[in-house]
Amino acid sequence: MNASFSPALPWSATSIHPTGEQWQVLKSPARAKLVQALAGTGKTTTLCMKACSLLKGLGPDARVLMLAYSRAGVTAIRDRMSQLQSGLSPQQLEVLTVEQLSEQVLKDQGDPVHRLKDPLRRRFLILQAQQALRQERQPGADGQFSAWLGREVDIDAFLAFEALAKKRLLDQQFEDSGLGLVGFCEDQDLDPELYRLYRRYERMRVGMNHEPQFYADGDCSFELCRQLSLLDWDQPFEWLQSRYAAVLFDELHDLDEAALLVLRKLVQSDNGVFVGAGDFNQHIHEGAFSVFGESLARIKSCLPEDTEVLQINTTRRFGAEICAALNPLFGLAFGHTAERSDAFVRLHYDNDEHCAQQLVELHRQIVQGWRDVQGAKGQHSALNVVLRNPQDSILLEWVFGHEGVHYSCQDLSPFYLRKELALALVWMWVLLGPEAQSTPLLTPGMVAAAVEGRLHLGRSSARADAADPDVLAQGQFDEAGWTDLPGARESQSLALSLHGDPARLRRYLELGSLDPNAAHPSALWTDLLALPPQVLDDAGALCRHPLLRRLVDEAPITAQERRACQDSLDSLARLARHIPVAEFLGRLTLIATQSIALHQARELVSLRLLSINACKGREFTFVAVPFVERGRFPGPSSHQEAYLERNRLYVAMTRARAALWVLESAARPVSPGPV
Ligand SMILES: Nc1ncnc2c1ncn2[C@@H]1O[C@H](COP(=O)(O)OP(=O)(O)OP(=O)(O)O)[C@@H](O)[C@H]1O
Missing domain, CATH: 3.40.50.300 (P-loop containing nucleotide triphosphate hydrolases)
Structure with missing residues (x-):
C-alpha cells in the first residue's frame, strides 16, 4: 500500500x-x-x-x-x-x-553539573587516581599489580575502559556476580588493573557523599542510571x-x-x-x-x-544502481522504489595522489555537468567526500586548495588549523628569520591554532605525583597544581599580538608565555629554534625532523593522539617534500587566505570533507568515498571488532541520493565483498 x-x-x-x-x-x-x-x-x-x-x-x-x-x-x-x-x-x-x-x-x-571538557585535566586526574592507588599499596603485595602501578597508565586504554564500564554498568554486574575482582575480570575478559584504577578514579570523582565533582561526557547518563538502579x-x-x-x-x-x-x-x-x-x-x-x-x-x-x-527494507534515499552495488558487498537485500534514479561508479587508484586526482576530476564533472543532470535540485549540490581518517584530508585540501576550490570540513578542522600542524608551520616561519618578512604572513587563525598547539603539546603538565598525599588519602583529587588553559578568546588575542612579529613569536615559542618572569625557556624549543639555515631548503624533511618528533613524543598527550599527530606530520611531510620552506608556506598561506576570501564573499562550497561521525544519519546528493582499501578503510581491527569497521564503510556508502563514487585501491580492493 x-x-x-x-x-x-x-x-x-x-x-x-x-x-x-x-x-x-x-x-x-x-x-x-x-x-x-x-x-x-x-x-x-x-x-x-x-x-x-x-x-x-x-x-x-x-x-x-x-x-x-x-x-x-x-x-x-x-x-x-x-x-x-x-x-x-x-x-x-x-x-x-x-x-x-x-x-x-x-x-x-x-x-550543579560541572562539565569537564579539557582532556589534559582529565589525564592529570587519572594519573592522580593511579598515584592514590600506589600510595595505599602494601609493598610486596600482588607483584603483578605493583609492577603495573609502577608504570604510567595508558590513558587511551583507561578512557576506553571507563567508557565501556559506564555503558555496560559494569559495577552492577560485578556486584551481582558474587566473584572477586580478579575472578570477575577473568570471567569477563577484562583487564583487572584497569578495573581497579577505574574504581578508584570513580570514587575520587564522586567523593564519599556522592556529590560528583565534575561530569565528563557520558557521566550524566551514568549518574542517572545510578539513581534508576536504586x-x-x-x-x-x-x-x-x-x-x-x-x-x-x-x-x-x-x-x-x-x-x-x-x-x-x-x-x-x-x-x-x-x-x-x-x-x-x-x-x-x-x-x-x-x-x-x-x-x-x-x-x-x-x-x-x-x-x-x-x-x-525499501530505501527511499537511492535507487537500483546503488542497491545493486551495496547488496553483494554487505550481504544485504535493499529494495528500492522505481521513482528514484541514481548512479554508482567504482574507480581504482594506484596511490594517494592518483586517488586525489580522480577526485579533482569528479569534482570538475559535478560542477560542470552533474548538477545540470540533477536539474534545479542539484544546482547547489557539493561533492561530499567521506573520510575514515582525518589525516587523509591533508592531501585532498592541498590539491583542491591549489585548484581554488571552495571547500569546507565537518567534524575536522582545515589541516593548517590543527594545533600540531599549525605549530609546525609557525615554527618554520620563525626559522625563516629575516626572510619571513618577505614571505606572506601566516593567517591570524594559524597563529592562534599554533598558540593552542604550543600550550597543548608543550605544557609541562602539572605532575600527578606532586599531588598532596594527604589529600589523595582522603579520597580526593588535589587540583592545587592545576592551571586551566587560556580559553579560545585569550589565545586569539595573544595570537593577534604575535602575528607578523617573528621576534615575539620566537620568544613565545621558546618560553610558552610572553611573561619572561613566569616561565623558563624550554631546552627543546631552544634547540628547535637554533637549527641551521640549510634546513630551510626542504620543508618536507623539516616536518620529519627528529626534534619535532621529540616534541610530539614528549608531549603530555594520549598515545592515540600522539599517533594521530605523527600521522598528520607524515602527511604534511609528503606534501612539502623537496619544496623550500618559504615557497611551501607561501603556497599554503595562499590557500588559507583564498578560503577566507571565498567564505567572506559567501561563495557556496562545492566540496565538503566529512568524518564518518559527521555524516551519520544524513544524506547528500553526491558522495565520494575515497581511500577504500583493506587495512585502511575498513581499518585494521581485531576479529571480534571487524564488524564495526564494516559498518563504518556501510555508513559512508549509504549517504548518497543521486550518485555514489567509491575509490578503491587497485592493490588491496574491498569488492566484490562481502566486506
Ligand atoms: N514516505 C516518504 N516519501 C518520500 N520521501 C521519503 C519518505 N520516507 C523517507 N523519505 C526520504 O528518504 C530519505 C531517507 O529518509 P531517512 O533519512 O528518514 O532514512 P533513515 O532510515 O533514517 O536513514 P539512515 O539509516 O541513514 O539514518 C530522506 O530524504 C527522506 O525525506
Whole structure:
C-alpha cells in the first residue's frame, strides 16, 4: 500500500506520504514498537511523521521526546523535521541525546553539573587516581599489580575502559556476580588493573557523599542510571514521570545497557507510546549492543509485553544502481522504489595522489555537468567526500586548495588549523628569520591554532605525583597544581599580538608565555629554534625532523593522539617534500587566505570533507568515498571488532541520493565483498 494515509497530512510537505511499510509503523496500535530497517528507508522520517501525527491529536501542552544516540543523529532528526515542514515548536518537540536528557534531569533535581571538557585535566586526574592507588599499596603485595602501578597508565586504554564500564554498568554486574575482582575480570575478559584504577578514579570523582565533582561526557547518563538502579524493576521514576506524551528513539542500533535502563524507565514512567528504530549495519559505537538479532529478546524484556517488531527494507534515499552495488558487498537485500534514479561508479587508484586526482576530476564533472543532470535540485549540490581518517584530508585540501576550490570540513578542522600542524608551520616561519618578512604572513587563525598547539603539546603538565598525599588519602583529587588553559578568546588575542612579529613569536615559542618572569625557556624549543639555515631548503624533511618528533613524543598527550599527530606530520611531510620552506608556506598561506576570501564573499562550497561521525544519519546528493582499501578503510581491527569497521564503510556508502563514487585501491580492493 503506497497510498497516502490521510487526505490532511499533519505536516506541510506534500511530497512525503508514508509508504506501505512506514504506514504499518504509524498505524500499529501497539504501545511499544521496534523498527528494524536498512539505511535510507525512512526510519528518522517515520519517527518524525509519528511525532507530527501524535502532536496533532494532543493538546497544545503535550510534549514529545525524540532521542538519538549521537549529536549527528540529533541533526538528522532536525533535518527530517524541516523536510516535513512540520511547524512544530521546540516546546512541543524536544530532540536530545540520552546524555543531554540525563543532564536536564540532573539539573531539574537542582544538582550543579560541572562539565569537564579539557582532556589534559582529565589525564592529570587519572594519573592522580593511579598515584592514590600506589600510595595505599602494601609493598610486596600482588607483584603483578605493583609492577603495573609502577608504570604510567595508558590513558587511551583507561578512557576506553571507563567508557565501556559506564555503558555496560559494569559495577552492577560485578556486584551481582558474587566473584572477586580478579575472578570477575577473568570471567569477563577484562583487564583487572584497569578495573581497579577505574574504581578508584570513580570514587575520587564522586567523593564519599556522592556529590560528583565534575561530569565528563557520558557521566550524566551514568549518574542517572545510578539513581534508576536504586528503584525496583518496574517502579516509575518521579523525575521522568509523565514528562512526555511519546518517546521516539532513533539510532537504536547503538543502544548500550545504560541507555537501555533510561529507556526502560521512560517507558515505565507513563510517557505514552514508544517507537524505537535502528539498523544493525550502522552500529559503529564500541560498548553498544545491537538490539536486533539475539539481543532483540533482551530489549523486548524491558518493554511492554505486546511490543511489536516491524521491518522496513525499501530505501527511499537511492535507487537500483546503488542497491545493486551495496547488496553483494554487505550481504544485504535493499529494495528500492522505481521513482528514484541514481548512479554508482567504482574507480581504482594506484596511490594517494592518483586517488586525489580522480577526485579533482569528479569534482570538475559535478560542477560542470552533474548538477545540470540533477536539474534545479542539484544546482547547489557539493561533492561530499567521506573520510575514515582525518589525516587523509591533508592531501585532498592541498590539491583542491591549489585548484581554488571552495571547500569546507565537518567534524575536522582545515589541516593548517590543527594545533600540531599549525605549530609546525609557525615554527618554520620563525626559522625563516629575516626572510619571513618577505614571505606572506601566516593567517591570524594559524597563529592562534599554533598558540593552542604550543600550550597543548608543550605544557609541562602539572605532575600527578606532586599531588598532596594527604589529600589523595582522603579520597580526593588535589587540583592545587592545576592551571586551566587560556580559553579560545585569550589565545586569539595573544595570537593577534604575535602575528607578523617573528621576534615575539620566537620568544613565545621558546618560553610558552610572553611573561619572561613566569616561565623558563624550554631546552627543546631552544634547540628547535637554533637549527641551521640549510634546513630551510626542504620543508618536507623539516616536518620529519627528529626534534619535532621529540616534541610530539614528549608531549603530555594520549598515545592515540600522539599517533594521530605523527600521522598528520607524515602527511604534511609528503606534501612539502623537496619544496623550500618559504615557497611551501607561501603556497599554503595562499590557500588559507583564498578560503577566507571565498567564505567572506559567501561563495557556496562545492566540496565538503566529512568524518564518518559527521555524516551519520544524513544524506547528500553526491558522495565520494575515497581511500577504500583493506587495512585502511575498513581499518585494521581485531576479529571480534571487524564488524564495526564494516559498518563504518556501510555508513559512508549509504549517504548518497543521486550518485555514489567509491575509490578503491587497485592493490588491496574491498569488492566484490562481502566486506
Ligand atoms: N514516505 C516518504 N516519501 C518520500 N520521501 C521519503 C519518505 N520516507 C523517507 N523519505 C526520504 O528518504 C530519505 C531517507 O529518509 P531517512 O533519512 O528518514 O532514512 P533513515 O532510515 O533514517 O536513514 P539512515 O539509516 O541513514 O539514518 C530522506 O530524504 C527522506 O525525506
